[in-house]
Amino acid sequence: MLGHRFATRINSFASAAHSYWPDLAGKPTLAQMVARAATVEGLTELDLNYPDHAAGDARAIGAMVRDTGLEVSGLAMRYYSNPAFKRGAFTNPDPAVRREAIDLTKRGIDTARAMGAPMMTLWLGQDGWDYSFQCDYARLWADEVSGIAEVADHDPDCLISIEYKPNEPRSFSLLPDAATTLMAISEAGSPNLGVTIDFAHSLYANEQPALAASHILRRSQLLGLHLNDGYSKRDDGLMVGAVHALETMELLRECKQAGFGGAIYFDTFPDASGLDPVAECAANIRCVKRMLDAIDRLGQDNRLSDAQSAQDAVVAVEIAQLALHGRSHPA
Amino acid sequence: MLGHRFATRINSFASAAHSYWPDLAGKPTLAQMVARAATVEGLTELDLNYPDHAAGDARAIGAMVRDTGLEVSGLAMRYYSNPAFKRGAFTNPDPAVRREAIDLTKRGIDTARAMGAPMMTLWLGQDGWDYSFQCDYARLWADEVSGIAEVADHDPDCLISIEYKPNEPRSFSLLPDAATTLMAISEAGSPNLGVTIDFAHSLYANEQPALAASHILRRSQLLGLHLNDGYSKRDDGLMVGAVHALETMELLRECKQAGFGGAIYFDTFPDASGLDPVAECAANIRCVKRMLDAIDRLGQDNRLSDAQSAQDAVVAVEIAQLALHGRSHPA
Amino acid sequence: MLGHRFATRINSFASAAHSYWPDLAGKPTLAQMVARAATVEGLTELDLNYPDHAAGDARAIGAMVRDTGLEVSGLAMRYYSNPAFKRGAFTNPDPAVRREAIDLTKRGIDTARAMGAPMMTLWLGQDGWDYSFQCDYARLWADEVSGIAEVADHDPDCLISIEYKPNEPRSFSLLPDAATTLMAISEAGSPNLGVTIDFAHSLYANEQPALAASHILRRSQLLGLHLNDGYSKRDDGLMVGAVHALETMELLRECKQAGFGGAIYFDTFPDASGLDPVAECAANIRCVKRMLDAIDRLGQDNRLSDAQSAQDAVVAVEIAQLALHGRSHPA
């Protein structure tokens, strides 16, 4: 049931650290950030980054999180541990560095499983290019697909979700959008592969997020749902509904109708400008709940499907706006 | 008082013409479109394009509009009557074509006044360039500024409002945004000059519309307020609030606080996809009224200004969202 | 052999009509535009739009073109003949209008064949949406795929090439980029389907055109190559190499290495700002020839592939720049 599980980004809880921990010297520990996250009303789980948050004893880390009342919904790979990853993880031109990235990912998958988490998320942002003529695209693509297949086949019982993003840190990403990611998954062929849709990445990729979800649901499986907002030009990491409320609500409705039951994960950056991460996360949860209420209201209204059947945007948009405002359409 | 005067684009009323006028052969006449517009609940006025809608007897056209119960709030120049205008109106490289554009504008101003309309809007979309090395920018700018000054000085009692837009039809416009337009106005120096802010143009120019309005109000005068919506990448001409509800509401609040009392003009394109223009315009009016109600609600709430004083977006955004939903913030 | 066949857009030759045909009243005829196009040094063929340019006797039109020394490389569908197409061609919500679009396309295919042209290009720009909540995406996609399959199966001997574009005229297109188009082709399943890559559309879609071509060549067939240039924000229709010379050269190299032997078609808009279309087209041909010479130079240089194997952009980019300048790299 969509709306019963909420997750968020653990690093947000380093935001405004010194007002929360007045005596803190340096950065907060993982355990401190988890304890702070656990104070958010309605939050049920966290993702951890690998290897950043999961070096050491995986079971102990998992237990530490669960002791606060939260679950670990999954791990997410980060390829920063070797500066050579700047030129690529699975597509690194140096075979030894490529191998290191793949092996690191396999250890991450093992760690996720040891921690009791069912999923590993891959954001392959380093796999791309900056310049025309910088690389051989056919080789880049083949390396990406075979790397994805290899890590997916490492443990068929672990779900592997690919999170796409069009640009940054490389000028262009090899997996920029839903359709290209689905093409890679189709070529890799492993059944445990799926896609994470991140709302701000999707806008940045010039997608309509609800349609991206529809493609993912038809061709593969939707494994992660990251909400946030932004201005479609970069990955702003804003609070849910701060800019594109109707598009967010449309995405939630698409996911709900498809029976998506995973956590709604807030991939926002309160730490980028020093916002209170506990208040920010609680506001995101309240906003999503208002949207889910609105979706329930829409579900009882045949006029929306009638309007959609005719592409009558005048009626359809006002029905959606009023539903979000807690009202029904004046016939 | 903001919210008592609503205007819209007359050409919208050619949309879905054959379902409205089943016996129509060809395009509807101006009088037919005006009569259709007059059926919109709450609409008080129209802008006409010059020369397209105002060839012939200006007084008669003005009387025809007023007979339907609507006012003419102003004229807007369109530089399509000579194909040579494609390479520029006030900045055309051919002095004879440039003179033709300036003289046409003066006749338009005379026509506006004869029609009883207080304002001429200039959208100088043809004044720009497509290629690097295509033109001498210093000459382009000097021609633009002196052209603006000349038409402004033609009739000091007629307000001249410049509507900026970053791109299209030329690849780049010489007056792309509020700040450049204010620079041109300052150099032209005529007191009857001011600016029209168009919401979708402002997004397209990577502006925050409320800040653009703040700059205009500080340095010049805000003469026109065009509402619509879009995806920030082009001039989509969507219904108000369809994408950026909070940014629209913020712009309205900035204008209201500054005492702007002009018409709210809907520069939307229902005709682009065959929407019903009467229903579309009525929905825009209802949407703006909901936003103005929300602004009244905000005005009674000191917590918004407190949050803004600290740039506390978590509180500020939720207050604005709930105000739009017709609720006050819980705490 | 890439570089022996050059085609262009026939409507460009209406540009600056009155300086070319001083006595012309109204618009030039198709025959006049074709005759003017035939004066371009190096041009070998034209595309015609259907139904605009191919109403009447298809064989006679084909013969008229061939009498000027040019070939007809194909037809391209335009869905403007019914205003209802504004809300969709193959995805129109009205089944009767959808049927009309499909049937019109079949007649266009028949006309292409009657004219001796081997290919029909489909740019389905009307198939998209403007608003969140405006349509049911699953239905939109199913209608698009089945429409494509139906017209492709109408005549298996006619190549059907889909030209994608991300936005405009609808706010969003259902076939915005290469990867989504390949997904549609895969679902439609007809072997005579392929893709036209338009350079400015590809930039507009945030693609690297050479990688888009690589995906098309791996998964389907490249049937059309449209060159032009722009600023990545809209479909500017500029001259080849005016902005992105290296990216254009990289695309040409990808196509050449894959053995693409079709015409290089210039989809530029000299008429948008009144440029001389004959001079413009000749300049495009000269620019492409300089790029093809540069590609030959690159082919003899092992240092480029060495640099690409290491993603060493410093060397690779300078090699490409110097090749374009007619020089070899100093090392």
Add this chain to the structure above:
Amino acid sequence: MLGHRFATRINSFASAAHSYWPDLAGKPTLAQMVARAATVEGLTELDLNYPDHAAGDARAIGAMVRDTGLEVSGLAMRYYSNPAFKRGAFTNPDPAVRREAIDLTKRGIDTARAMGAPMMTLWLGQDGWDYSFQCDYARLWADEVSGIAEVADHDPDCLISIEYKPNEPRSFSLLPDAATTLMAISEAGSPNLGVTIDFAHSLYANEQPALAASHILRRSQLLGLHLNDGYSKRDDGLMVGAVHALETMELLRECKQAGFGGAIYFDTFPDASGLDPVAECAANIRCVKRMLDAIDRLGQDNRLSDAQSAQDAVVAVEIAQLALHGRSHPA
């Protein structure tokens, strides 16, 4: 004389540190990076960041740089030393933090002067906002202008150059483009203020860089010229001429014709993907020298100014392309 002074970003020389300094533990020191920079053929000077690179004895640091044969052309402020600067430097909502930013800037200006550098560059990237309704724009602007005036007036003999950028790290910057920056400078009123144009920032701001320079030269003074390249969507930090060769050349020509004699500064990020910074900087210098040669060639060619007088892009663009290729136009 443009082309005799070349500067670059010192932090680039941390790129691929371990292949250059095999025994290095941790990050290279400032002195190590300066010594590495000094090996670039043709480089004459460096900018240092304040406070990062200039803590300690300013005179000793200046002497260290000069001992390698390089000059310090100026300092550039960085507002990262207090995490509270994330919410603003001169526009920070907390008066104490705002005061800290202003005082830090004054100490930076003193340090520049002590080091013998004539200029301080201000990139006020933290001064902006992320959310609608987050702040009071009038207060933000007033704080920015008065902060700029205060630091400019601190030492009238030090040039203060403002470098604009549209977005990042904040979602929106208060000084996004040339025209807004010129408005701020005009309101601040101090004669030692001027503007730094950064090529990639200018593209990102949807400007044509040569026109931005023209506005700056007409209304204020051009104090810094940062070259690089990118895809207009973010601040990519690519090598000069890698994407927009003609636009770069046009900017250089505008600056040369205006008599700009400052250093050409390369604000590129070879470290972002581990490129060799010495080879990258040398390639940038060679590329600019080829462009300056082309500009000399253009200067002897009346056909360019004739073409520009008619906005004849077909001739003008080909003249510029051929000049860059070392050839003259075939009449």
